[in-house]
Amino acid sequence: MQLTDEAKWFTEMFSELKDCNEEEQKQKIKEMNENVDGMNKEKFRSIFTKELFNKIDEMIEVKKLTMGNVLLLMKHIGFINGTKICLLxxxxxxxxxxxxxKMIVIENIKKEEKNENFLANLCKFYLLLNDGIISTEMVSIIMPCLLKAASKKERNEETQKEVEIAFLALSHIDRYYFLRQELYLKEIKEIIQNHQEHYNLSRIxxxxxxxxLINRLFCDEDLERLIVNERHFVTEAxxxxxELSKCVDWKKKKEEMSREEMKEANISKRWIRTLGFFIESCTLWNDEFIExxxxxxxxxxxxxxxHGEISELCIYFLRSAAENRVxxxxxxxxxxxxxxxxxxxxxxxxxxxxxxxxxHFFKILCERLNSKREIESDEAKINELKRKAHEKLEEEGYEDCIIGLRCCMNEVEFSSYFLVENxxxxxxxC
Structure with a gap:
């Protein structure tokens, strides 16, 4: 793979670290971190390879890189990987x-000499760089450590940044892990309620x-009542x-956006992806969902x-909403x-x-409008809905569009991979 100019620059800077003292290393790493911020996923992955991580390990082993500077570099890499979902x-x-x-396990079993901040920092980037796919043993160590870090209420900028990264890491614990409510619910509930009253957390x-919390819903349906009715997740989302849409000029292409706009756009994407997880398993419904x-x-x-990736997430959400009978x-x-x-x-x-x-959105709508289950609930209402749907589709020329796509399908090989054969x-x- 041919290295980009950014990758070459980063590689050269990294190679110079071994000849620097601790303070010089710190300054170079800060410069490297700033350069990483604006990279897209492809450039990011081209730099942070297995070979680079192995070199960092070697430099730690021969004491050419101090642990404090390793944390400075790795925590930032983890944050970027977590916010951009680069899947390293x-x-x-x-x-x-x-x-x-090994360091996390060893630090965790210490008693009086345990360094809580050091352990929390290790846990943050370890979880973020492993994309939440870790052993159950590691989850049992990391989760209480990061919940404690995320519960800090100091309002200074440094503490708030640490809280933000702790939550970002926690949000990457895979949704297929079943975690007992007593291990996290009290803390998370208090933190969310506190923010709703005092707005003390960053957007991300x-x-x-x-x-x-939504990730836990996948394996614990009992959470939904608290999420929807008590803490009003839908209204909050x-x-x-x-609010995020007010901060982003969606007419701009990605490369035209400021760093702050890209940050807000990425948070919007994270919300929509999370809402997609939620709507797939939602069993409670109220008027808040329309908004x-x-x-x-x-x-x-x-x-x-x-912003095709974001619009794709939006339509997938709408399709999932149509599929959900509630x-x-x-x-x-x-x-x-x-x-x-x-x-x-x-x-x-x-x-x-x-x-x-x-x-598929309309295929599902059609199936539901002609479903015995829907009709039996209120035949008169369903007939009225059929009439409204038919008028809307006819007015917009939906049938002409489908006929046009049929011709397109005859010309494109394997198009039926995306659409049903008929x-x-x-x-x-209707």
Missing amino acids: HSFKESSLNKRFE GYQSAWKF AKELE LIRSIIQVLRAAKEN VKIEDLLESEAVDAVLEEVTQLHVVNEQTSDYL IDDYFIY
Whole structure:
């Protein structure tokens, strides 16, 4: 792989560290960290390879790199990896990963001489760089340590940054881990409630606290009542998305955005991805959800031209909402979800994965409008909804669009990988 100019610069700076004293190393690492901030995922991955992490391990072994400076570098790498979701598999495969795993275990079993801050810092980047896929033993050590770090209430900038990184790391504990509520719920509930009253967390810290909790919902359905009814997750998420959208000019392309705008856009993406996890398993529904769907649609419409990854997450959320039977058909109509997806469908000219998500929305809507289960609940209401849906689809030329895509499918090999073989299934017969 040919190195980019940024990768060459970083590699040269890194090679100079072995000949520097501790203070000189610290200054160089700060400069390196600043340079990493603006990198995209591809450049980031091209630098932080298994070979680089192994070199860091070797430099620690021969005492050419102080542990304080290692933490300064690694914590920042972990933060960038966690916020951009770069998926650095290279760290997990490195000797440095094994070294830090041993250090965490050893530091944790200490008694009076245990250094809580040092242990917390080790846990933060270890979890962030392993993408939350770690052993159950490591989870049992890391989670209480980071919950304690995240519970600090000091308002100074340094402490708040440490709280933010602690929550970011916690939010990466994989959602397939079952964690007993007594291990985390009291602390997380208090932290979220405290923020709702005093606004003491950063945007990404607050989002990460919720993501940690939503991840637990996957294996613990009992949490949902607290999440939805007591702490009003849906209202909070809609409010955060609205506030974030005010800070981002979605008409700009990524490369035109300021660093602050990119940060806010990435937090929006994290919220929508978390909401996607939530809507897949949601069993409680109330009027608050309509405003949430409207917030998602607002982001979809604003981001679709220049931010394809975010618009794809939005449409996937809407598809998941349509699939979830607790979301009423009238809510999809009232929230303008149908209008928003129609806007996109009538502009489609190619068959790809995003086309599939748009059309599956209507396939699901069709199935539900003709479902015995839906009709038996209130036949008159369903007939009225059918009429409204049909009028809306007819007005926007949905049928002409499907016929056009049928021609497109005949020209594109393997297009049926994205769509069902019989495209007539995407017509809506009301």
